[in-house]
Amino acid sequence: MSTVDDERWLVVDGRRWRRTDPSLPDDVRDALTSHLGRARSAVGVAKRRGDDDAVAAARRRVGLAKHGLGERGPRWWDRPEPERLAAARTALDELDTLAPPDV
Numbered sequence: 001m002s003t004v005d006d007e008r009w010l011v012v013d014g015r016r017w018r019r020t021d022p023s024l025p026d027d028v029r030d031a032l033t034s035h036l037g038r039a040r041s042a043v044g045v046a047k048r049r050g051d052d053d054a055v056a057a058a059r060r061r062v063g064l065a066k067h068g069l070g071e072r073g074p075r076w077w078d079r080p081e082p083e084r085l086a087a088a089r090t091a092l093d094e095l096d097t098l099a100p101p102d103v
Contacts, residue, residue: 008077021070021088023081028088029069035095036065042099061098064091 010017020029039061046054063072068091070076076084 008075018071018075021076021084023076023084024069024088025085028085028092031092031101032065032068032088032095034101035092035099036062036069038099039065039095057098061095064095064098067091068095 007022008019010019020033024032039058042058043055043062046052046058066072068088070084070088073087079087
């Protein structure tokens with residue numbers, strides 16, 4: 001892979017994953033990453049309970065966090081930085097409403 005590719009992709013066990021948008025401010029990236037971890041955990045809990053509605057809600061939160069981080073949706077390197085930051089903040093606001101962070 002080229003240097004540019006190395007900045008955009010992470011390869012694990014031969015599978016390519018999109019990296020987090022490096023332009024996100026630390027506080028935004030950290031908050032979205034926290035939401036992502038909590039949502040992934042919620043998926044597992046809901047699956048073990050057999051609660052399909054909770055699984056769907058938690059997966060929605062995973063998707064929002066991944067979109068906010070730039071790991072899903074339009075490729076972050078193809079979008080202007082202000083647009084990417086606005087999308088990340090919108091995702092974070094929605095996540096904070098759906099699952100307020102522990103204070």
